[in-house]
Amino acid sequence: MIGTVLLGFVLLFALSAVFFDAKGSDCGSRISAILAGLAAVGASAVLFAVILSNDFSYSYVASYSSIDLPLIYKISAFWAGQQGSFLLWLLIHALVGTYMVCTNRLTATGRIIYHLLTAMLVILVFIKSPFTPAEHIMPDGYGMNPLLQDPWMAVHPPIIFIGYALLAVPFVYSLESMMRSPADGNFLAPMRRWTLIAWSFLGAGIFIGGYWAYKVLGWGGYWGWDPVENSSLVPWLLSCILLHLIAVARTRRGAFYLVHLAAVFSYAFVLYGTFLTRSGILGDFSVHSFAGSDIGFYIALANGIILLFGLIVLVRQMDRLPQGAVYSEHRSRSFLILLGMLLLVFITVLVFFGMSMPLISGLMGESAAVDTSYYVRTTLPIAIVLALLMGLGSLMSWNGTMGKRPYWIFALTVLGGVAAGAVGVTDIPSVLLASFALFAAAAAAETYRRHQIGVGGLLAHVGTGMALLAFILSGSGSQTTSVDLTPDVPQEVYGHTVVYRGQDFAENGKEKSYRYEVDGTPTEAVTKLRGSGEDAAREPAIARSLAGDIYIAPTPTTAEHDEMILRRGRTVMGINDYAYRYEGVSFEPQGGGKTLVTAQIELTDGEAVDTVEPTILATDTGGTSRPIDVMDGKFRIRLTGVSADERDIRLEILPSLAEEMAMPVTASISTKPGISLLWLACVLVTIGGLVAARQTVSPAKGGDAEDPLGKKS
Numbered sequence: 001m002i003g004t005v006l007l008g009f010v011l012l013f014a015l016s017a018v019f020f021d022a023k024g025s026d027c028g029s030r031i032s033a034i035l036a037g038l039a040a041v042g043a044s045a046v047l048f049a050v051i052l053s054n055d056f057s058y059s060y061v062a063s064y065s066s067i068d069l070p071l072i073y074k075i076s077a078f079w080a081g082q083q084g085s086f087l088l089w090l091l092i093h094a095l096v097g098t099y100m101v102c103t104n105r106l107t108a109t110g111r112i113i114y115h116l117l118t119a120m121l122v123i124l125v126f127i128k129s130p131f132t133p134a135e136h137i138m139p140d141g142y143g144m145n146p147l148l149q150d151p152w153m154a155v156h157p158p159i160i161f162i163g164y165a166l167l168a169v170p171f172v173y174s175l176e177s178m179m180r181s182p183a184d185g186n187f188l189a190p191m192r193r194w195t196l197i198a199w200s201f202l203g204a205g206i207f208i209g210g211y212w213a214y215k216v217l218g219w220g221g222y223w224g225w226d227p228v229e230n231s232s233l234v235p236w237l238l239s240c241i242l243l244h245l246i247a248v249a250r251t252r253r254g255a256f257y258l259v260h261l262a263a264v265f266s267y268a269f270v271l272y273g274t275f276l277t278r279s280g281i282l283g284d285f286s287v288h289s290f291a292g293s294d295i296g297f298y299i300a301l302a303n304g305i306i307l308l309f310g311l312i313v314l315v316r317q318m319d320r321l322p323q324g325a326v327y328s329e330h331r332s333r334s335f336l337i338l339l340g341m342l343l344l345v346f347i348t349v350l351v352f353f354g355m356s357m358p359l360i361s362g363l364m365g366e367s368a369a370v371d372t373s374y375y376v377r378t379t380l381p382i383a384i385v386l387a388l389l390m391g392l393g394s395l396m397s398w399n400g401t402m403g404k405r406p407y408w409i410f411a412l413t414v415l416g417g418v419a420a421g422a423v424g425v426t427d428i429p430s431v432l433l434a435s436f437a438l439f440a441a442a443a444a445a446e447t448y449r450r451h452q453i454g455v456g457g458l459l460a461h462v463g464t465g466m467a468l469l470a471f472i473l474s475g476s477g478s479q480t481t482s483v484d485l486t487p488d489v490p491q492e493v494y495g496h497t498v499v500y501r502g503q504d505f506a507e508n509g510k511e512k513s514y515r516y517e518v519d520g521t522p523t524e525a526v527t528k529l530r531g532s533g534e535d536a537a538r539e540p541a542i543a544r545s546l547a548g549d550i551y552i553a554p555t556p557t558t559a560e561h562d563e564m565i566l567r568r569g570r571t572v573m574g575i576n577d578y579a580y581r582y583e584g585v586s587f588e589p590q591g592g593g594k595t596l597v598t599a600q601i602e603l604t605d606g607e608a609v610d611t612v613e614p615t616i617l618a619t620d621t622g623g624t625s626r627p628i629d630v631m632d633g634k635f636r637i638r639l640t641g642v643s644a645d646e647r648d649i650r651l652e653i654l655p656s657l658a659e660e661m662a663m664p665v666t667a668s669i670s671t672k673p674g675i676s677l678l679w680l681a682c683v684l685v686t687i688g689g690l691v692a693a694r695q696t697v698s699p700a701k702g703g704d705a706e707d708p709l710g711k712k713s
Contacts, residue, residue: 003046003131007122009039010094014118017101021108021115029111030101036118037098044091047084047130051077056138060084060130066143073144076153080144082278082295083130085157090121092165100169105190110176117168120302128278128295139593140619146528146537152212156205160232163202164270167239169194171310174263178313182320185253191263192246193693196456199239200689206232207682214675216539222678225372230355231273237348238266241341248334251398254324255338257314264310269352271303281359281367336393343386350378380429387436387468391443394453394461406446413439416469423477423548423673434472441465456692463684466677473674474548480670482555487662493669496543496550503661514554514665518543525554525667548673555666562653566601568646576635576653579604585646594619599639599649603630614639614651627654 013036020028047060051074056062064077064084079085097114100106106114144153170191177187209229210222223229242262249255279296327334353360354370361368391409395402416438417431425431444461447453453461483491485500492498501515501522513524525541541552562575566582574580583600590596597616602609608631616625616639627636633656641650654660 001131003043003050004126004129006039006043006046007125007129007131010036010043010090011119011122011126013039014094014115014122017115018112018119021112024108026108029108033098033101033111033115036115037094040091040094044078044087047078047087048075051075054141056141057134058130059132059134062134062138062141064141064144066141069141069143070149072151072154073149076148076157077144079157079161080148080153081130083125083128083132085161086121086125086128087130088158089161089165090118090125092162093121093168094118096165096169106172107176107180109180110172113172113175114168117172117306120306124295124298124302127298139591147216149528149537150212150216152208152215156208156212159201159208160205163198163200163205163232163236164274166194166198166201167235167267167270169198170239170242170263171267171306174260175310175313178260178317178321182256182317183253183322185249185256185322188246188250188259191259192243195239195242195246195263195266196689196693199236199243200686200693202232202236202239203682203689204686206236207686210682211679215542216537222675225354225375227355227358227369228273228277230351231276234273234348234352234355235266235269237344237351238262238269241344241348242266244337244341248326248337252324252326252328252334253322255326256321257318258326260310260314260321264307264314268303268307268310271299271306273355275299275303276355276359281362331396333393333396333398336389336396340386340389340393343382343389347379347382347386350382351375380433383468384429384433384436387433387440387465390440390461390464391436394440394443394447397452409439409442409446412442419469419674420472420477423473424479425472425476427476430472430476434469437465437468437472439465440468454692454695456688456690456695458688459684459691460688463681463686463688466681467685470674470678470681474672474678477673478670480668482666483669484664484666486664494550494671498550498552498669500665500667503663505657505661514541514552514667516541516543516552518550518552523552525552527554544676546676548671549675551670551672553668553670555668561655563640564651564653566649566651568648574653577605578631579606580651582649585642585649590617597623597639597642599642601637601651605631612637616640616642627652629657633657 013032017029017032017036020026020032049055050058051061051065052071054061054065054067056065060081060083061077064080065074069077077084079088097118100114101111173187173191173194177184206229209232213224214222239262242259245255245258245262249259275296278299281296327338329335354374357370358367413435417435419438420431420434425434441462441464444453444458444465448455448458479494481493483493483498485491485498487500487502490497490499496519497517499517501517503512503514504524505512511526511528513526515522515524517523521543523541523543526539528537528539538553541554543550543552564572564574564580566572566580568582568584571579571581581602583602585597585599588596588598595618597618598613599615600611600613602611604610610631612628612630614625614628614637616623625639627638629635630637635656636654638652638654639649640652643649
């Protein structure tokens with residue numbers, strides 16, 4: 001119960017900080033904030049401790065961990081479920097709050113708002129607590145879903161939640177500014193810095209998730225427009241809009257209200273996405289969604305309160321905000337940025353309605369989801385114009401001059417379309433996007449050469465252009481076919497020689513691999529196995545090159561098997577012309593609630609006799625067993641059940657391991673041209689945002705200024 005007590009202290013100290021700030025006691029506020037952060041660290045340490053000590057008296061630990069789970073996944077079990085991930089969010093939020101208070105980054109008003117958000121998160125953790133005792137204490141847990149047992153599980157969720165937590169900071173700066181000094185622009189510089197950091201981390205989490213999906217799931221894509229994926233994409237897009245509106249507001253103070261509006265929606269949609277993910281609404285429409293629970297109502301309530309409060313403050317303070325035009329003329333960088341952000345708003349709205357369709361349709365009747373083609377059809381035309389505006393906005397100065405137009409930029413623009421055509425892309429919208437993507441990247445490079453953009457802005461804008469190009473090359477330019485592969489027989493697929501070399505089984509029996517050679521280079525697809533030997537999770541084989549990948553996803557093959565029931569003391573003829581006799585069964589406790597069940601069986605073909613002892617490791621949650629070789633490896637048997645009175649057992653008869661390894665397989669083989677360009681682009685965007693966040697800018701009164709990613713005055 002110590003974890004629950006520590007959570008109570010987080011709430012107590014957060015509310016104490018609110019009290020001291022309201023009374024004007026900076027010292028009391030600072031001490032309370034530090035204690036709240038320490039209590040959050042303590043609660044998190046307790047959860048880590050009970051997971052690592054295999055304390056299955058906690059329901060959360062029993063649901064997501066097990067005794068034999070590797071250490072990296074026991075650590076990852078902290079955030080594998082709803083309860084732990086909320087605690088992780090609270091931990092990051094509380095630590096950031098402690099830093100903000102101790103370094104005097106906020107006024108008393110801002111601290112009050114931040115600590116109230118801390119209290120809100122604590123209440124949500126209380127509602128869905130990782131410290132809830134289990135109804136029945138189990139000797140072992142269920143373990144982690146095999147799909148989640150990947151090293152990226154230790155990285156992806158924490159990075160996403162850092163982004164979520166940090167978006168609270170620009171939200172607080174916005175409300176603090178409106179409530180204290182609506183006309184003062186001093187909030188823009190720190191808001192820009194924290195938004196850049198949050199945007200970079202949230203983007204990195206999204207990019208890692210895409211790479212993880214590409215590497216593991218086996219369907220050959222990195223973005224499936226899954227509603228839960230989109231729930232992270234929407235606040236990332238909104239924070240991108242916020243960054244660019246901050247740039248406009250530094251030269252056009254009449255844009256303050258747009259900055260505040262974007263800050264409010266950016267954080268509100270973090271909570272909205274959390275509501276969709278964790279309410280169970282997406283349970284039938286997403287591979288990522290959590291099971292439904294009562295917490296969905298409370299998240300929706302918190303989301304509504306935050307959104308309404310932010311909008312009410314904005315409406316009430318609107319008359320006190322700076323007034324004026326947000327751009328001087330159409331031929332200006334301000335106008336082009338605003339127009340580009342308007343298009344990005346349209347994309348965000350389309351994604352929002354797409355991911356919310358299960359909720360919207362459910363309110364009107366039966367829940368339904370949009371097809372993934374909806375997103376491509378609706379966003380592709382907008383993305384074309386947006387890429388064009390990215391290039392023009394970079395080349396245009398704040399005072400409306402374009403400067404010298406280097407022709408190499410237009411040459412690269414043509415090259416983008418040529419590259420798309422070279423990989424087989426023929427539809428005009430995709431070719432146009434590929435062309436304007438390189439135009440945007442080249443324009444950013446030219447702007448940097450003119451000393452009108454910083455290194456961070458250069459990396460982020462070039463990365464964005466490269467990513468748009470890579471989307472077309474690896475998406476529209478991809479080719480897929482299904483091929484039947486016989487071991488050691490070469491097949492020509494899309495100009496590549498593919499040879500299937502058979503299957504290998506790991507010694508621990510936990511995975512098997514399908515071995516291939518692509519143009520002489522070995523690669524393998526890995527399948528993780530359940531305790532019964534059945535497929536649990538699959539990773540494709542990927543032959544990588546700078547030009548693109550060859551992606552091989554084998555169709556799961558199941559060796560044919562027969563089942564038979566044996567009665568103790570009787571000889572039974574099997575389908576494979578062997579005689580079987582079940583002699584008896586023994587039980588050996590293994591500790592931790594596990595029992596090793598061993599059956600004694602004799603087999604004969606009329607000449608040779610083999611005595612074997614297949615086993616089942618029985619637990620309170622079921623049992624696992626593996627095939628064993630019989631008759632010198634001519635075939636295999638597996639014990640799958642024992643009757644309560646021990647009179648009967650059930651066996652599976654399987655072909656030999658050599659026969660299974662040599663079986664032909666069917667595989668989906670795809671080309672992914674330019675996919676390496678996408679991973680490089682994601683790295684550039686993330687690094688660019690972080691580099692730009694390190695740059696110090698001062699509030700601009702007018703004239704030229706920096707853009708959100710580091711353009712210089």
